[in-house]
Amino acid sequence: MGKKIFLNVLYNLALIILVLCVFWSAKDGQYAITLGSVVLSAFIIFLKIKLKKEVNELIKKRNNKI
DSSP states (O other): OHHHHHHHHHHHHHHHHHHHHHHHHHHHTOHHHHHHHHHHHHHHHHHHHHHHHHHHHHHHHHHHHO
16 A cells, blocks of 8 residues: 555656646747646546556455455
8 A cells, every 4th residue: 555655646746747847848838848748747647547446446345354
């Protein structure tokens, strides 16, 4: 479970950095970087959703054992 929490923290940090990168690159007219940041942000969000589903299944399995 600790590994999943650490992974979630890393995903959150990556999202914060990518959102800042989107604003910076859009302001400076670097649209290729903006596009890349948006695509990576979408991928990180997909991974976070997948991780959340895994954690929910793990919690359900633990509750069923008790």
